[in-house]
Amino acid sequence: MPRLKVAIITPGVFPIPGNKSSSVELVIQKTSNLLQKEVDVIIFGKKTKNQSFIERQGHITYYRYHYHSETYIQNVVEQLQQDKPDIIQIENRPKFVKFIRQAIPTAKIILTLHSVTFISPPYMNNRFLNNYLNQANAIVVNSHFLKNYVLSKTNLDSSKIVVNHLGVNNDQFKPKWQLDSPAPLEFMKEKLGVSRNKILLYVGRLVEIKGVHHILEAMPEIIKADPSIKLIIAGSPLGHRAYSDHLKNLAESIKDHVVFTSFIPNDKIHEMFQISDLLLVPSAQNEAFGLVNLEAMSTGTPVIATKSGGIPEIIEHGKTGFLIDPSNIREDLTKHILYLLSNPSKLLQMGQECVLQVKNHFTWQHSVNRQLRLYRQLHEG
DSSP, X not given: OOOOEEEEEOXXXXXSSOTTOOHHHHHHHHHHHHHTTTSEEEEEEXXXXXXXXXXXXXXXXXXXXXXXXXXHHHHHHHHHHHHOOSEXXXXXXXXXXXXXXXXXXXXXXXXXXOSSGGGSTTTOOHHHHHXXXXXXXXXXXXXXXXXXXXXXXXXXXXXXXXXXXXXXXXXTSOOGGGXXXXXXXXXXXXXXXXXXXXXXXXXXXXXXXXXXXXXXXXXXXHHHHXXXXXXXXXXXXXXXXXXXXXXXXXXXXXXXXXXXXXXXXTXXXXXXXXXXXXXXXXXXXXXXXXXXHHHHHHTTOOEEEESOTTGGGTOOBTTTEEEEOTTSHHHXXXXXXXXXXXXXXXXHHHHHHHHHHHHHHOBHHXXXXXXXXXXXXXXXX
């Protein structure tokens, strides 16, 4: 069977590869490294001063442009017309579908959606959304929640929307009990001042919709019951300085039990999960998927998260973590945190179930196998 040529168009806002990319670029990088075993991959993205305009690594070719919203997709189209790929995959930008379809009417186009953001106001209204999505040959989403959301906003046929859950790199996100040496983690814990503590972790943007304040509001009661518990908040405000300041004010009265860290590079984030006992995801937002949940689970760290969006497709309540009521976050957080941290055998059992769940269902190879099937179906159809 001849190798297919697949072009992947990133939004063009962040570099690829790169430790400071968004989740979109991270997903593309992880999957393309595996895809290249079967197909020739072309990736379009942003040019930075330390990266070349054209770069080839194995069966992956990178084309990079200085990002300008008006010219980025035009540059991409010109290169697509030269390379003539078998499949064109557009990442999280429905508006790009129209440009590609107009320029290359016979193209086999896949639109991959990572969240509801760019298919919702103010980025998109339903009339344009229908138009753009109908011009794609297939829509790939990362959860059944996101599929149902798209169906509720469009007149698309259900068969056109393919669910492909994301995955984890097991080589990076290893179970904490399978590490060659605990020394690096002990050093990190000592550096953070949590060497002798039970550790709660939040990882993500410091924005109100992520619900970090709920954790801090619950902490006084939690540490009253168990003073050995500490909370690590790993994230950055990204323009939401007022909310970040509010979080630090909430932490003031319990500052000996809260550690704020700066941005953690993607190639180091696994260590944060490996030193932690629990990951907390108290988001009020309907997260389409939530890759952070899988990354924690892969290291053997159970998750306590709100029962919303695509998260129930990842976490099995009572087995790999706990799903909490979005209208009762603080009380549910407190109850489940204290239960698990006072029951080490249950915590370990949950961690082992987490690792098994990821291994059986949520690796990047699982995701890539599903994507390859879609490529072949479109190419042969």
